[in-house]
Amino acid sequence: MTQAAAASTAQSYAPPSVTQFSVFLDNRVGKLLELLKAFEDHPTVQVCAFSVQEASDYAVVRLVTNSSRCARDLLVRQRLPFSETDILVVEVGRDHSLTRLCLFLLGAELNIQFCYPVLLKPNGAPTIALAVDDLTLAGQILRKKEFRLLGECDLPGPCPPMAC
DSSP: OOHHHHHHHHHHOOOOOEEEEEEEEESOTTHHHHHHHHHHHSSSOOEEEEEEEEOSSEEEEEEEESOHHHHHHHHHHTTOOEEEEEEEEEEOOSSSOHHHHHHHHHHTTOOEEEEEEOSSOTTSSOEEEEEESOHHHHHHHHHHTTOEEEOGGGSOSOOOOSOO
16 A cells, blocks of 8 residues: 555544534523433433533533434424534443553543543443544544444434434
8 A cells, every 4th residue: 555545544534433412501400400301301312421510600511312413403492502522432441441541542642631431331331432632543543452432323222213
């Protein structure tokens, strides 16, 4: 393979990624319950992971679901302000520890912006949601080190229909 072809292949690699929604809520009693209830009442979208960051006037709820398309529609219908970002979902465990994951990313000078546990684990293995500076490079490194990266289709839950 020529150097040009190798570079092209490396640049076109896209690791499996998942859409994370950052939902902005008023910091008031019951708002998180309302959000989670809206997802629970939806027939096909399931919350697989979430994390809450609190401030004095608002909270940011980071969510990963089994269907970003249906989650997006639900958030729009609920008139909730949100943003989206792609993140990695990575299985960790005995041979693929969180410490080793951090070591490998540090070796490439990649910064971990945040991470949190995934509640619904497709294979029963400890799993984390992970945001990094460069998804492609992080995905290449972790795959090379034999970490299992999951995409949205790997997350548990009912298969969403074409229309949400």
